[in-house]
Amino acid sequence: MEVSEWMSFLIILGTIHWATSSQDLRELLSMGRQYWQQRSAPNPQEKRLDNAMRQLRERNFVLACRFLRHGNFASMITCPLVQTHDRQSCALFLFAYAFSYTMNTLIAKGTVVLSTSGLRKLILCYYALMFVSIWMPEAGVSQRAVSVYHFVACVCYVDSSFHIPCNLLMLLGRICHGFMLYGKEFHVMEFAFDHGAFAILVIIFCVVLEQTLRDRLAAQFRNSDAESMISAFRQMLRAVCDGEVLLDDNLRIQEGAGCLNRLLSSSDCLDNKIFPDLLLQDSDELERFQKFISQPLDLDSSPARLLPAPCLRLSLQTSNSQRAGVDVYHVSLQHLSGCDGSYHLLGFKLDVEAQAIPDAAHESAGMALLSKSVVRRPPARSQTSSRSGGTLLQTVSNLEELMMLVRDRGEQPVSQIHLKYRESSSSSAQGDSQMPDLRSLIRPTDWETVRASIARHAAGDHCSMELPRIWVKAFDRQSGYVQARRVALKPCRDTARSRRGYVWLHLRDLRFEAKQQRAPSELADLAEMSSVSA
Incomplete structure (x- = not known):
């Protein structure tokens, strides 16, 4: 091909290549510039990667020596057969193989332990032996062996900043050796393209392999950091919450089933169970949970603008259909364990207020705190007076269920x-079977306050409301009252049963009034007197 034809071919092909690859070339140059800037900048993450790469080089080189010493042994055996016509080259290669075999054996057995700087010096010594072998007169099989060991050195010790200048020196040495052999007949361009292609291939291999290892280590660090953060966050949740659970992208329980068993008072295996199945089966509540769990995670917010984890009030359905109210905190964990979606970490805070006001039915959750004192029924003077006393103790005969919370230690x-x-129906409610009415339990002066509050609730104001202090009948005697310093009126939210028209009256901070001592009679010393009149 003539020069003019070659120039036309070069212009056409160069134009096509530039049109298709110019953007990619600019990106590669930008990546290379950023790579060297990151290596020179004092970045803690890069220092961490550099330390990990040094440890990886040391471990991998020991592993490579366990295999290479067998290859060195085979090379020492075959070298006298291959280098039969050149004793000088044979002696040099035998020395190189023996030196490499000795070092690989010592390193593989752990007799010699080299740090990263020691490995650089050892690889530099190998490069010096390969550089000397270039100038040997025999150039057939020996040079191919040098190329193989050159490639093996790049694999065993991955450091592009070290191999790139060494490769360029090897290429320059081969070009100089070609000039010495052929003089003016030496074709520089043909030789440069031949050996230069191999040098470029080795350089690209070094860069890609090192970047692959660094990306792998960075991914391992990110995964380790994420697991540490999740573990620490879950440990903190256990300290401030009553339990935590980890759900996968299909809302199946992966971890934390034990805390759910404790909250639900259940012994069933909840692993891989769909979490919404444990909620109160109410359409509104399930819809609120789906919206709550589907909220996207704002990753673009700065640390100063990050909001706390969202919270939602939910009701769990226990094994015996009781209701357990909990406050749920949600954190989304994107692409955890390699999933396409997000895992969900939920923290549970048990609603103690709801637990203190239960429904006494078998389907309800919790029990109402009455009193720690022993309830004793006072003797009634007559049936009429006992019925009109208005205490809870006179309605024991109409009880359907009695639920007690007992401690499992000591005297229980x-x-x-x-x-x-x-x-019971109103027609059949007679005598002792009649349920007590609220008015008979409230002090008359406080009854209007309670009645008006219940009336407002019945009129449509279904939110919770606080009431002032009221007095209620004492439990252990017909006369006397107990002061409730904290009174709340709360709607009954038991949707599992038909409870419309019911309301909770929650009495807390009870203060029992002291029994009044009867004053001594002033007529105790008087005796009967009689007079006689005339």
Whole structure:
């Protein structure tokens, strides 16, 4: 091909290549510039990667020596057969193989332990032996062996900043050796393209292999950091919450089933169970949970603008259909464990207020705290007076259920007692079977306050409201009252049963009034006197 034809071919092909690859070339140059800037900048993450790369080089070189010493042994055996016509080259290669075999054996057995700087010096010594072999007169099989060992050195010790200048020196040495052999007949361009292509291939291989290892280590660090953060966050959740659970992208329980068993008072295996199945089966509540769990994670916010984890009030359905109110905190974990979606970490805070006001039915959750004192029924003077006393103790015969919270240690003290009266029609409610009405339990001066609050609730104001202090009948005697310093009126949210028209009256901070001592009679010393009149 003539020069003019070659120039036309070069212009056409160069134009096509520039049109298709110019953008990619600029990106490669930008990546190379950023790579060297990151290596020179004092970045803690890069220092961490550099330390990990040094440890990886040391471990991988020991592993490579366990295999290479067998290759060195085979090379020492075959070298006298291959280098039969040149004893000088044979002696040099035998020395190089023996030196490499000795070092690889010592390193593989752990007799010699080299750090990263020691490995650089050893590889530099190998490069010096390969550089000397270039100037040997025999150039057939020996040079191919040098090329193989050159490639092996790049694999065993991955450091592009070290191999790139060494490769360029090897290429320059081969060009100089070609000039010495052929003089003016030496074709520089043909030789440069031949050996230069191999040098470029080795350089590209070094850069790509090192970048691959660095990316792999960076991914391992990110995964380790994420697991540490999740573990620490879950440990903190256990300290401030009553439990935590980890859900996968299909909302199946992966970890934390034990805390759910504790909250639900259940012994069933909840692993891989769909979490919404444990919620109260109400359409509104399930819809609120789906919206709550589907909120996107804002990753673009700065640390100063990050909001706390969102919270939602939910109701869990226990094994015996009781309701357990919990506050749920949600954190989304994107692409955890390689999933396409997001894992969900939920923290549970048990609603103690709801637990203190339960429904006494078998389907309800919790019990109402009555009193720690022993309830004793006072003797009634007559049936009429006992019925008109208005205490809870006179309605025991109409109880349907009695639920007690008992501690499982010591003498098993009773901590809570919950009563449920038998539902009965108004026509059949007579005598002792009649359920007590609220008015008979409230002091008359406080009754109007309670009645007006219940009336507002019945009129449509279904939110919780606080009431002033009221007095209620004492439990252990017909006369006397107990002061409730904290009174709340709360709507009954038990949707599992038909409870419309019901409301909770929650009495807390009870203060029992002291029994009044009867004053001594002033007529105690008087005796009967009689007079006689005339």
